[in-house]
Amino acid sequence: MGFIESLLASPFWSSVIKVVAVFALLLVNTLILIWFERRVVAFMQNRIGPNRAGPFGILQTLADGLKLFFKEHITPRKVELGMYIAAPIAAMIPAFLIFLVIPIGRPFVIGETLVTLQAADLNVALLFILAMSSVAVYSIVLAGWASGSKYPLLGGVRATAQMISYEAAMGLALVPVVLFASVQIGGGPLGVGTMSLSRIVELQQGSFRGMIPGWFVFWLLPSFILFFIAAVAETNRAPFDLVEAESEIVGGYHTEYSGIRFALFFLAEYINMFNVSAIAVTVFFGGWLGPDFGLPAWIAWVMPIFWFLAKTYALLFVFVWLRASLPRFRYDQLMTLGWKRLIPFSVAWLVLFALVQAWQTFGAPWS
């Protein structure tokens, strides 16, 4: 064990291992997620979905990926080549970066080092996540404009507007969480909040009377709902998928992309879906917290990871359920929802929550 201990003790090598692990985890997850979505949507539509490639069709995504890999790169003549090639890469980078700050499991100790199952334990993790999702908008803008044709331009412009509007709602929905987390940290000087995701998960430990877990969602349900709706819109998923609706604008921003470039956009969308589910689970549903069922130590370390994945996939099921059930929003309905409903609601909820917390913490203003 000496070699592994020293490997994990050095910050460089442990980071490398974690980054590679996150990369592998996200890619494998995307494979499973795409299969999961196709099967669940098919079941909801009274049909079977892919079940031929591999047992239960699990290798279908791999087959599709390989097919896209071998397809010809059709580059139209009017594209701005630099941005056209950079856009899919720019879509993938924030998707991977966001997941680096999410804790997957309980930290454990090997030798003398504490290994956190989180590639980077930033103490401004929430802010970092919001920043990265803003960067992700750039890829859509670039793809839409650099393609040099009508449908991608329209799709790209609409996608940009949509993503920017719902990011505001997403950020505002997360502010009460930081507020609540600061209140939960009792004993410290007032105003010490935390945006660190690992700390937020720790704060959700415990339970009320042994039955209801101490997750933030029971205090902050409106925040969760607002965040969830904004997240669905942010990732361009149905019912907010006007930008890539095949029946409306052919393919939207990825019309002119083929082969592996299209595969990268596709992958980025699903990785983002997984990311926002993971964030929602971490912040509202206790992340990797969950009962151990008294398993022996050598297997009990898997349980937090299992709980994290189970909760994330439960939320992803809701994503897929939304896609299978709801028709698409029209663009003006979408913008109305974002600016006239979600943002005022989140601001109102923030003010209300802040007032209530301040009342509880400081007492009445006139006392």
Place this chain on the structure above:
Amino acid sequence: MSFFDPVKGFWVTLRQMFKPKVTTQYPEEKRSKPQRFHGRHVLNRYPDGMEKCIGCELCAGVCPARCIYVRGEDNPPDDPVSPGERYGFIYEINMLRCIFCGLCVEACPTEAITMTQLFEMSVSDRQDAIYTRDELLMNPDGTVPHPQPESPLIDLGELRIADGWMRATAPSGRASYEGTPGWTPTAGIGLRPAERGQKKPTVDSPPSTAAEASRHSDLAGDSGLGTGASAEPEGEAN
């Protein structure tokens, strides 16, 4: 408009997950095809073994896709192939051009060409898709050769379910022919089940003698449209 109306739709979608699926898992399950399904063509024979095709080229003439090529030859007098003056010596159908409209079946005066229910005809070479007389003509025992062998995808039994063009004299038409087979079934198959509104056919074995076959075609010749050319298996001068 209750509060839960927007949410009720989700329950519907969720419920569907537990209902039976409508997909048929081809090729393990296959859907049943309609009776008059337009599948692969077959050149039929009479129960006594003579070919029905008389080389008249009506099918080639009516084909809108011009995919049939027929050349007739006079019947050798001592060993006639078909009951008539001529028989289809060269008979080729290009399955890639065929649009499966069934006009050739309608046009054939002797019901020589019919369509079966097999549609799995994939080939990997264009030349293989031109079905020649050897591949189209049924064997004297009623089986039909097919370029591809029997496999989970290809059920050669479907080739023996001949469709036939039901003329006005057929059991589905006139009431006096209810229960009576009005057309000669291909060898080895037997009778069709009764259509809606008809009595069950009383004869359920194929006519095994030429005499029975001529009796059937006598009834069919009554209407005047008739299968006159194939009435007498002994051949007659028209």
